Amino acid sequence: MTSDTVIKAENLDLTFQTNDGPVHALKDVSLDIKKGDFVSFIGPSGCGKTTFLRCMADLEQPTGGKITVNGVTPHEARQSRAYGYVFQHAGLYPWRTIGRNVRLPLEIMGYPKAEQDERIKRVLELVDLEGFEKKFPWQLSGGMQQRASIARALAFDADILLMDEPFGALDEIVRDHLNEQLLKLWAKTQKTICFVTHSIPEAVYLSTKIVVMSPRPGRISDVIDCPLPAERPLDIRDTQEFLDVAHRVREGLRAGHSYD
Numbered sequence: 001m002t003s004d005t006v007i008k009a010e011n012l013d014l015t016f017q018t019n020d021g022p023v024h025a026l027k028d029v030s031l032d033i034k035k036g037d038f039v040s041f042i043g044p045s046g047c048g049k050t051t052f053l054r055c056m057a058d059l060e061q062p063t064g065g066k067i068t069v070n071g072v073t074p075h076e077a078r079q080s081r082a083y084g085y086v087f088q089h090a091g092l093y094p095w096r097t098i099g100r101n102v103r104l105p106l107e108i109m110g111y112p113k114a115e116q117d118e119r120i121k122r123v124l125e126l127v128d129l130e131g132f133e134k135k136f137p138w139q140l141s142g143g144m145q146q147r148a149s150i151a152r153a154l155a156f157d158a159d160i161l162l163m164d165e166p167f168g169a170l171d172e173i174v175r176d177h178l179n180e181q182l183l184k185l186w187a188k189t190q191k192t193i194c195f196v197t198h199s200i201p202e203a204v205y206l207s208t209k210i211v212v213m214s215p216r217p218g219r220i221s222d223v224i225d226c227p228l229p230a231e232r233p234l235d236i237r238d239t240q241e242f243l244d245v246a247h248r249v250r251e252g253l254r255a256g257h258s259y260d
């Protein structure tokens, strides 16, 4: 493992035991994610994207192989608050204001009140939600709620952000806007981001590396470097370079897909 490796999976396997028999969710998954990478995971439903992310987060236990996060086990990484996790649905507590939702992990971690206040202010600014601290989630649009949940994941300075289809439920215009904002935030914070998506354009637009997965059993079928410049206006999606990468992702998905 080189010193800039953040997540390393070696021959990872995970089989769920269910009433209908074993489900082989991950098979022989090996991957090296470097510091500052933006890695997207794309593949058909059931190919193990979420399961892989959950292994990184210590929410699932692999049945074979090895995974390290910052050179230690996912359990140790979780204890040292190495990552923030953003889910498909914002998952904000409706009875807490936006500010108090972002405050929650900081309270749990026992930050002093003044530092909590300072951090809440800083992360709400980062996601363009300054002034919304006292609003309740239902007073915000879906896109704003998702930004608040990103702020909550950023509040405690984790170096790694695990994002499981965070914009999947949003309409395309809002999603475009959040994609642009996420890229800016990534450039500003230099975090390592693992991002699950079903969208080829979203994966190509955001990533430095795209991991194509295929199902039954879930495995990695291709890892594609995305050579686009760091500065990515939305209309980069019309360039030949972008379309070439998108084409390769589509081919990778097609190769691993069975239409049964």
Ligand SMILES: Nc1ncnc2c1ncn2[C@@H]1O[C@H](COP(=O)(O)OP(=O)(O)OP(=O)(O)O)[C@@H](O)[C@H]1O
Pocket: 016, 017, 018, 023, 024, 025, 043, 044, 045, 046, 047, 048, 049, 050, 051, 052, 218
């Ligand atoms: N807790 C569990 N118990 C049993 N089977 C599970 C469990 N979690 C996931 N699976 C199964 O493991 C496989 C991989 O699921 P996973 O959710 O990781 O796929 P995914 O690629 O994220 O899918 P989607 O794109 O639909 O979210 C699926 O067949 C799923 O049904």
